[in-house]
Amino acid sequence: MGGIILSNARIITPFDEIYSGTVEVENGVIRKVYYGKRSGGENLEGKILVPGFIDIHTHGIRGYDVTLSALEGSVDRVVDALMAMSRAYSVHGVTRFLPTTVTAPHEVLLIAAKGVAETIDSQRDGIEGALIEGLHMEGPYISREKAGAQNPRYIRSPSINELKEYWEASRGKLKTITLAPEVKGALELIQYARSLGIHVSIGHTNATYEEAKAAIYAGANRATHLYNGMRQVHHREPGVVVALLESPQVYLEFICDYIHVSPIMIKYTIRCAGIERIVAVTDSIIATDLPDGTYSLGGLEIIVKDGVSRLRNGALAGSTLTMDKALKNLVKLGIPLKDAVRTLTYNPAIAVGIYNAGAIMPGYTADLVVLDENLKVESVYVRGENIL
Structure with missing residues (x-):
């Protein structure tokens, strides 16, 4: 080279x-x-x-989805899907990403973990698109009340034995897991995950303020799509949102499509928490870069209309956002370009322990994107x- x-x-x-x-x-x-x-x-x-964009929460794009490929029962199908996703993301400036599963049967998540490990190994031989940094498991240890577009059939209690199997199947490439801290056994799982170097994200949760703080003290350091899939703020019970906002060690994911979170709330949160903690993600699904229609997410039917993905009951189900669009949306809000870029690059890298990418400085990997004006x-x- x-x-x-x-x-x-x-x-x-x-x-x-x-x-x-x-x-x-x-x-x-x-x-x-x-x-x-x-x-x-x-x-x-x-x-x-600018540095290459790093999407740490994305399920799929352009007809491919990591969980769906695992549901088909073959590690090879997962590898093929991930390679196609890698090429599709790079068109939007993404140079690294975490393929993200949704709640699914244990054996399906094991196949996904193995597929991620195999794809990472294959990318060492040549680069065709964005690099896979590891796996993000969104679920299955989440709240039934706040499941959103996660399949409630497969939600289950935290299991250290299961997590160990996922870790081993991924060959140590399980980067982060989203869970609800109020479910029984969650705190023990958080401590075990952190001992393996897995970053724990709080999401799909009905946690109280005290339950969320206990999880943060146990080692959780991220928030999955802040405000979405969470107990809302109440003046007599601040809830999980306030616990996340006031904890300086916690990185805060945002889906910056103006649909999941209003522009006003995005600007408000940046003022409250500081740009250093904001992580732009897409939460993109299989329909991203494709026309409106009917698709699948973790075995659940989703309907995309005018680019907005929902379950039949109207609940939002991921997004069709891309990272380059997220950058433009942030800049339109008046966020300075260098701050907006930080939320797509350096912040997500640090949030999941990637220390050689996300900045243009000597010693960093040369993951770079050229933009026009x-x-x-x-x-x-x-x-x-x-x-x-």
């Missing part, structure tokens, strides 16, 4: 803005970042250079290789 030079761009690191700036890459790693115009390399004058994705680099 050789070296490349990307010169004369407006660089969003995302902590600072360098204009004009140049990035030198060698062997897939950023070696130098500096101000000033220069000749040579690829001239990106008039373009914006309208924030349209023009080209994508993964480990210094131009894949788009």
Whole structure:
């Protein structure tokens, strides 16, 4: 693997803005970042250079879904689906992602975990799209009252033995799990997960304030799609939302499609919690990049109309959002570009323990995205290789 030079761009690191700036890459790693115009390399004058987007909560895209492929009963089907998803995400500036399962039978989740491990191994031999960083299990240890589009048939009590099996099947690539802290056995599971290095996210929960704080003290450090699938705030029982907002160690996922959370609440939460804790995710489903119609999520029928995905009872069921659209939506709210970029890059990386990506600084992997002045994705680099 050789070296490349990307010169004369407006660089969003995302902590600072360098204009004009140049990035030198060698062997897939950023070696130098500096101000000033220069000749040579690829001239990106008039373009914006940002870190590659990292989506840590996505179920599927363009006809593929990680849980659906596992329901078909074959690790090979999971691998094929993940490779197709990898290519589809890269078009939207995603360079790393966590394929996310929904609540399903134990054997199905084991197949998904094995498929993720196999795909990660295969990506070491060559890069065709976004890199898979590991598995995000959304469920099955969640609240029945706040199941949302999760199949209630397969919701079950936390099991350390089950979690150990998922961990082993994924070859240690289970990055994060979403659970409800109020269910019996959740606190013990959180402690065990953290001992393995798994990041625990609070979601699909009817937890009280005290129950949520207990989970945070036990080691939970993320919130899955904040406000959605959660007990709402009440002036006599603040609930899980307030516990999450006031805990500085907790990263807060947002689905920035203006549907799951209103623009006003997005801006309000950023003011309250600080941009450093906000993580933009898509929660995208199989119908993303496809026309309206009837699709499936974890075996449940979903209907997509005008790009909005719902169960037949009207409950929201994931989204058809893409990360490049999420960036544009944040900027439209008046969020400074470097702050908006941070929520798609550095913050999600740190939230799940990825420490070599998400920023344009020496020593970081050269996962880079070139945008035009309208924030349209023009080209994508993964480990210094131009894949788009």
